[in-house]
Amino acid sequence: MGKTTGFLEYGRKTEPYKPVDKRVKDFKEFTLPLKEKELKEQGARCMDCGIPFCHSGCPLGNLIPDFNDAVYRGKWEKAAQILHATNNFPEFTGRLCPAPCEEACVLGINEDPVSIENIEKNIVETAFKKGWVVAMPPETRTGKKVAVIGSGPAGLAAAQQLNRAGHSVTVFERDEKPGGLLRYGIPDFKMEKHIIDRRLEVLKEEGIDFKCGVHVGVDITGG
Numbered sequence: 001m002g003k004t005t006g007f008l009e010y011g012r013k014t015e016p017y018k019p020v021d022k023r024v025k026d027f028k029e030f031t032l033p034l035k036e037k038e039l040k041e042q043g044a045r046c047m048d049c050g051i052p053f054c055h056s057g058c059p060l061g062n063l064i065p066d067f068n069d070a071v072y073r074g075k076w077e078k079a080a081q082i083l084h085a086t087n088n089f090p091e092f093t094g095r096l097c098p099a100p101c102e103e104a105c106v107l108g109i110n111e112d113p114v115s116i117e118n119i120e121k122n123i124v125e126t127a128f129k130k131g132w133v134v135a136m137p138p139e140t141r142t143g144k145k146v147a148v149i150g151s152g153p154a155g156l157a158a159a160q161q162l163n164r165a166g167h168s169v170t171v172f173e174r175d176e177k178p179g180g181l182l183r184y185g186i187p188d189f190k191m192e193k194h195i196i197d198r199r200l201e202v203l204k205e206e207g208i209d210f211k212c213g214v215h216v217g218v219d220i221t222g223g
């Protein structure tokens, strides 16, 4: 677990916002990252509960106490492996998810919950900076072809899993570029577009084919 007495020693901290006079000058993300020491303290707050309600709060079933502990111990690569075991794109969820895990966190019953979402975001950002997020193409191909219609987060995750299972995946997207709501529904101040493009490069390296500007059912049919 994190530090046995961590939840007694440290309060909850989340990423602060840029000052307003700086924030109004551009449309970029407006949060400032926590320092490594602060992130470790936040990981230390996790109580490794006997029944970790954060698990059931998270729709992905993220292994939250495990990556909290790894962050507390400074084992960032291990934390990244644990996080990617259940989450294809933590850099999206770490910015955009409404964090039902934090609502479910046991510490939140009588204290502020563990700042799980910020921890998640910083694990994956560290992983990208250190070069730990690499393409993982399948060793063999099944010879089967799969079409994924729509390149929103669900389509991208399905494509990645199916591709890693060895199928040859083509993602069809009606818009000009892949990403769906991630690209066309989320403003840059929540998530800048290069975050999407960075992950798309990994997916392409893994062998996923993207066909944009194709309206399935109109431009092409299943027949």
Ligand code: SF4
Binding pocket: 045, 046, 047, 048, 049, 051, 052, 053, 054, 055, 064, 065, 068, 104, 105, 106, 107, 114, 116
């Ligand atoms: S519920 Fe909260 S304190 Fe308990 S294991 Fe999950 S993150 Fe840690």
